[in-house]
Amino acid sequence: MGAAETAAVLGAVVLIVGTVGPLVRLPTAPALGLQAIGVGLAGAAGVAVLCGAAPIGAGFHGGLAPALGVDGLSGFFLATIALVALPALAYGREYLRGAPGERWLVALGGLFLLSLGGVVAARDASIFLAAWELMTLAPAAAILVRRTDPEVRHVVFVYLAVTHLGGTGVWIAMLTLAHYGALADPGALAGQGAAVQTLVIVGALIGFGTKAGLMPLHAWLPRAHPVAPSHLSALMSGVMVKVAIYGLIRVFFQWAAPVPLWAGLVLLAVGLLSALGGVLFALVQRDLKRLLAFSSVENVGIVALGLGAATVFLWEGDRTWAAIAFAAALLHVLNHAVFKSLLFLAAGSFERAVGSLDLDRLGGLLRRMPWTGAAFLLGAAAIAGVPPLNGFVSEWLTLQALVHVALGPSLGTGLAGGVAAAGLAATAAIALFCFVKAAGLALLGEPRRPESAVATEPGAAMRLAPVFLAGCCIALAAVPGLLLPALVKLAPGAPAMAAHPGLEVPGTGSLPAPWLLLGIVVLTAVAWRLRGERRAAPVPAWACGQRVEPALGWTSAGFTKPLVLVLQAVLRPEREVEVTKRGGLVASVSYRGEVPHRFDTHLYRPLRDRALAVAATVRRIQSGSVRAYAAYLLVLVLAMLVLLRVGALG
Amino acid sequence: MNAAVAALVALGIGVIVVRRRSLATALVALQGLILGVTALSLEGGDSGTMVVAGVILLVRAAAIPVLLVLARRRTPERTLVAPTTSVATRLLLATAVVLVAVAATPPLGLGDRVAEHGSVALLCLGITTVAVRRPAILQVLGVLVAENGVYLLAIAVPGGVPAVVELGVLFDLVLVVTVAIAFAGKIHERVGSGDTDLLRGLRD
Numbered sequence: 001m002g003a004a005e006t007a008a009v010l011g012a013v014v015l016i017v018g019t020v021g022p023l024v025r026l027p028t029a030p031a032l033g034l035q036a037i038g039v040g041l042a043g044a045a046g047v048a049v050l051c052g053a054a055p056i057g058a059g060f061h062g063g064l065a066p067a068l069g070v071d072g073l074s075g076f077f078l079a080t081i082a083l084v085a086l087p088a089l090a091y092g093r094e095y096l097r098g099a100p101g102e103r104w105l106v107a108l109g110g111l112f113l114l115s116l117g118g119v120v121a122a123r124d125a126s127i128f129l130a131a132w133e134l135m136t137l138a139p140a141a142a143i144l145v146r147r148t149d150p151e152v153r154h155v156v157f158v159y160l161a162v163t164h165l166g167g168t169g170v171w172i173a174m175l176t177l178a179h180y181g182a183l184a185d186p187g188a189l190a191g192q193g194a195a196v197q198t199l200v201i202v203g204a205l206i207g208f209g210t211k212a213g214l215m216p217l218h219a220w221l222p223r224a225h226p227v228a229p230s231h232l233s234a235l236m237s238g239v240m241v242k243v244a245i246y247g248l249i250r251v252f253f254q255w256a257a258p259v260p261l262w263a264g265l266v267l268l269a270v271g272l273l274s275a276l277g278g279v280l281f282a283l284v285q286r287d288l289k290r291l292l293a294f295s296s297v298e299n300v301g302i303v304a305l306g307l308g309a310a311t312v313f314l315w316e317g318d319r320t321w322a323a324i325a326f327a328a329a330l331l332h333v334l335n336h337a338v339f340k341s342l343l344f345l346a347a348g349s350f351e352r353a354v355g356s357l358d359l360d361r362l363g364g365l366l367r368r369m370p371w372t373g374a375a376f377l378l379g380a381a382a383i384a385g386v387p388p389l390n391g392f393v394s395e396w397l398t399l400q401a402l403v404h405v406a407l408g409p410s411l412g413t414g415l416a417g418g419v420a421a422a423g424l425a426a427t428a429a430i431a432l433f434c435f436v437k438a439a440g441l442a443l444l445g446e447p448r449r450p451e452s453a454v455a456t457e458p459g460a461a462m463r464l465a466p467v468f469l470a471g472c473c474i475a476l477a478a479v480p481g482l483l484l485p486a487l488v489k490l491a492p493g494a495p496a497m498a499a500h501p502g503l504e505v506p507g508t509g510s511l512p513a514p515w516l517l518l519g520i521v522v523l524t525a526v527a528w529r530l531r532g533e534r535r536a537a538p539v540p541a542w543a544c545g546q547r548v549e550p551a552l553g554w555t556s557a558g559f560t561k562p563l564v565l566v567l568q569a570v571l572r573p574e575r576e577v578e579v580t581k582r583g584g585l586v587a588s589v590s591y592r593g594e595v596p597h598r599f600d601t602h603l604y605r606p607l608r609d610r611a612l613a614v615a616a617t618v619r620r621i622q623s624g625s626v627r628a629y630a631a632y633l634l635v636l637v638l639a640m641l642v643l644l645r646v647g648a649l650g
Numbered sequence: 651m652n653a654a655v656a657a658l659v660a661l662g663i664g665v666i667v668v669r670r671r672s673l674a675t676a677l678v679a680l681q682g683l684i685l686g687v688t689a690l691s692l693e694g695g696d697s698g699t700m701v702v703a704g705v706i707l708l709v710r711a712a713a714i715p716v717l718l719v720l721a722r723r724r725t726p727e728r729t730l731v732a733p734t735t736s737v738a739t740r741l742l743l744a745t746a747v748v749l750v751a752v753a754a755t756p757p758l759g760l761g762d763r764v765a766e767h768g769s770v771a772l773l774c775l776g777i778t779t780v781a782v783r784r785p786a787i788l789q790v791l792g793v794l795v796a797e798n799g800v801y802l803l804a805i806a807v808p809g810g811v812p813a814v815v816e817l818g819v820l821f822d823l824v825l826v827v828t829v830a831i832a833f834a835g836k837i838h839e840r841v842g843s844g845d846t847d848l849l850r851g852l853r854d
Contacts, residue, residue: 633781
């Protein structure tokens, strides 16, 4: 047994002990410690395999006998899980201390990690599907352990209903693949004709797409992520949606490969819709966690754009760019996992300190919570794609890939690539606007409510977890080129790529990431030096001669108003102004404005109503009369006999 | 064999058609008797299988009818439960079901087509009895007719069915009848009649 294999097995065992421990009276701190060690070991094994060690365990097989194993792609995802889970577990140790149901939350967190690892390490359909279902149920149970008010119960119901309905797609795809032996032998599906392949692709798109939060299947995501305990929100948004991407990658690039062109174009289309739609809805949110959840939809869209571009390149036969687009998607998976979990953990600290995540109640937190605030600021800059941070790197690479799709040989795919590239550029711009709003309203200015004024930094673990992830953001921004060759190698039929610290792509130049970062550090140092001893603005801000008071500050709705006005036709904001007059004088003005989530009212509600109407019709045959049931039975028996007689039943 | 099957089907039709529970119970008991005698006559001289067939005969033709008669005594109907369908309609329906069942029965591989037809017809007649008769006891009798159809199939299997299976099925049957009678008693206690249609009022 090699070192990587030993680490993987040991990691799994330690993680299981850490998960079961809290239920048999093991205190939660050592249990979380065991979970962290287990995840760390598994992640280390993943890194080893990704960097060239031999694959661990079994290979994929088409039967239902349980099998586990780690290859390069699984290794990458295991490493991503570990990178997010380690700070999240450290954070959870302090965040959960004394919480009601602490033991259960720790155990369910461990189960969640086990199921995430189980999906990426599964080597047969049975383990894959079992881990997949557990991955859905564990966070739902954790949410219910923490909060049981009717509103949260409804959210959990919606989460389970949407993900399970969508999840049937995963079952259909996986069982079909297993049936035709395509898990072990990727060529097997190609011999079955287009209909079977289409079934698998559509099943995978719906099943994995629902879990990944691709629009328009994302309805559960902005509801469920905000109500989960923060360290689990970080894992849900940072890793769980990525594990769905893992499934999509396996189907599109391995099991059902080579996929037809339309599948790539569908990926581009849903990616574009998710990226633009996600960021637009993120922009108009007032609740910080809800904003972050919608931003996850956006970033999953960007990943889907990269994967769509890779599919189109493969269809065109351009293996080099297919590999680069594929690697861009994987790099964005990693980057988004890092900064989104950072932002969720920091948001959890804000919520703990202020008691609310309403952006109109925060403010001035950078001074009061310098560590968490600075980490949040860096994470916001990274997710907004501010160069040279890691979010910019992977978005730049995705954009390069889309530009190359646009320059491709055929007009149709070229047009699709052009639209997608333009859409991604617009997404990046709106994301910047969105996170300027989030960071500005939460961190800068005066506290908008007294609770924000007395906010203090949490303890060391909750402070260091976001700071560690911020460090990861910078490291990933500095030397993305060292990681890229390993990711390119995971693409099907990829050519070898030399490792540079920066990014070197054929045809359109390079991104000298380390030098950019160095330049910014030097410029910042110079600016710092030039600033001298000044700590604050020397004169008060000019407010047209009025006294500066909190009511004059920006509000969430006010900041985004210009863009919402421009996009009125799409977003259809609703607002209500009530003016109460007394004796001819205005006594009070109340204002209520919101941007309704049109997907709920225009897509999900009609679907639900239709389904309920059908159910009511079907219910009529459930008369409750024994005689009616006997009559059904008689009809069934006679029909079966007739069918047998005419030979329709074999 | 052919005469026995014809008699069994005729008795099955009778259970659907007759008005009184006592008469229907007697018809089912007679079915059990005919089945038992047929089974005994088909067994070769093996004493073990003869004993099993004898026990089955006693239970089907005597024990279960006695249970049903006792149950009927315990649940007297003040007025007859008015049947939803007339005697002629029921007779027509039963005949139609028998004809369709016989026409639709595929070869089941027993070699004896008459027994195959007879057992499928009895099964369908039993279910039809449950579907068209309202008193609880008559519905139990419907289940017994269907079960008799299955037993006919079992004794027609060349070489016979293992004794363990036959006794297991018998035990099952006694259990089903006991539970059904207990429930019929409860229903009577609650709504003052064995009319299962009254139970629908309890729904929702």
